[in-house]
Amino acid sequence: MSALKPLVLYSHTTGPNPWKVAIVLEELQIPYETKFLEFPAMKAEPFVSINPNGRVPALEDPNTGVKVFESGAILEYLVETYDKEAKLHHTATSEKYLEKSWLHFQMSGQGPYWGQKAWFTYFHSEKNITSAIERYGNEIKRTLGVIDAHLKKTGKPYLVGDKISYADLAFIPWQSVLGWLLPDFDAAKEFPEWSKWNQRLLERPAVKKVLAEKAAASQKH
Ligand SMILES: N[C@@H](CCC(=O)N[C@@H](CS)C(=O)NCC(=O)O)C(=O)O
DSSP: OTTSOOEEEEEOSSOSHHHHHHHHHHHTTOOEEEEEOOTTGGGSTTGGGTOTTOOSOEEEETTTTEEEESHHHHHHHHHHHHOTTOSSSOOSHHHHHHHHHHHHHIIIIIHHHHHHHHIIIIIOSSOOOHHHHHHHHHHHHHHHHHHHHHHHHHOOSBTTBTSOOHHHHHTHHHHTTHHHHSTTOOHHHHOHHHHHHHHHHHTSHHHHHHHHHHHHHHHHO
């Protein structure tokens, strides 16, 4: 892949979604450069011509001319375009769609709900809205429970069997801030299969590297 021109990842110093893209880029050893965007650049041209939603991540690939937004779509683009050896995705139809199911669960069931927990706990102008904080805290526990029960039932190390995929990795950035979202919750005790899976993912060199970069970027913020 050394002949590739670096892909451009539009990112954010603190928000979790761009970092799942960085993890997959690192795992697949695809060259890339990161451009950090803040308000108001994220909401204005030229960026909104790449992502009309005015949020990050977005990706530009000078090798293909492709521009993609929404982190899930970006992960799919990366594995379909660059994971020729299927290191991070499954090729058999049933496994391929299970993998997509988990990715969509991450995008619709983890990201927005965990994000709302952060919002109502730390950022909303009106403080102590207990019902909202409780609702989204319970949703975090519910999604952890879904994964825990699935892993327990299958007895497999990853969401889709014995092989890791981009769908597993997509969960990492939010899970890496679980202690901030639910400081008093012992997830390892309540959800041991989830915890072992999470630990397995955290031990990967690409994941360690990206989470260290994320921590460094948020310090500068
Ligand atoms: N579903 C989108 C969510 C994107 C998103 O909310 N990104 C956050 C950073 S993690 C952002 O750009 N926030 C800035 C804003 O809300 O204006 C994705 O996964 O790409």
